Amino acid sequence: MLKGLLYTHFVSVILFLLIYMIKTFLLLTNKKEALVKFTKIVKVPEMIISVLFLATGVYLLMQFGLTNLLLIKIVVVLLSIPIAIVGFKKSNKILALISFLMIFSAFGLGEVNKKKMAKQNVDPAIADTKNPNYDITKHGEAVFTAYCQRCHGTGGTNGPGGLVLTVTTTDRATKLDRVINGTNLMAGFKDVLNPQEIEAVVTYVETLKK
Ligand code: HEC
Secondary structure (H helix, E strand, O other), X not given: OHHHHXXXXXXXXXXXXXXXXXXXXXXXXXXXXXXXXHXXXXXXXHHHHHHHHHHHXXXXXXXXXXXXXXXXXXXXXXXXXXXXXXXXXXXXXXXXXXXXXXXXXXXXXXXHHHHOOOOOOOOHHHHOOOOOOOOHHHHHHHHHHHHOHXXXXXXXXXXXXXXXXXXXXXXXXXXXXXXXXXXXXXXXXXXXXXXXXXXXXXXXXXXXXX
């Protein structure tokens, strides 16, 4: 379900930006009639898209938690709304352009937010491969708790559907690739985790399969 929500959010953001971009372009190029026509055509779809975008955004926020960058992004988007409304109502190009740039930069921040992931603490005793008691699954579990649990839940059991790792059908090699390079909605961990940590966490994820 979470996966579906993430897609819905992503697609509604793209559509929202697209409509917004066309409107701003029409305003800036003095295509008044076209702007009125376009605004009329997209009125209902735009409303649906905005609701989807906000509702999924709020839900995802509750799931993933708030980071500083995300907070800035939300403030920028909220501030841009009144500027946009006034800008289009008064056909004020400068205001329209400002609000457009604000929304676009917020989108850029969102992408940065997705890619940036801080190094977390994993107990060095568990991570020490030279220790005769080194257990790769335990190491993987510790890495999982530190990096993956917030999205995949304890033991990979989060939510009905999308992110559940216990019912996955992919093989080890695919999982390894997903963790290293990411998949469309999950950023890759190649810059955050070292190869041993990646091996360990995938070994652990393999044990979750029911
Ligand atoms: C920001 C949230 C998030 C974090 C953190 C995260 N994942 Fe994911 N993960 C996802 C999402 C969303 C998907 C589904 C992506 C898709 O298919 O588009 C996914 C997919 C996967 C898959 C593919 C499952 C399959 O069977 O195809 C694996 C394996 C996986 N994650 C492992 C991990 C591991 C291991 C970590 C920690 C190192 C991790 N994830 C951290 C969100 C996250």
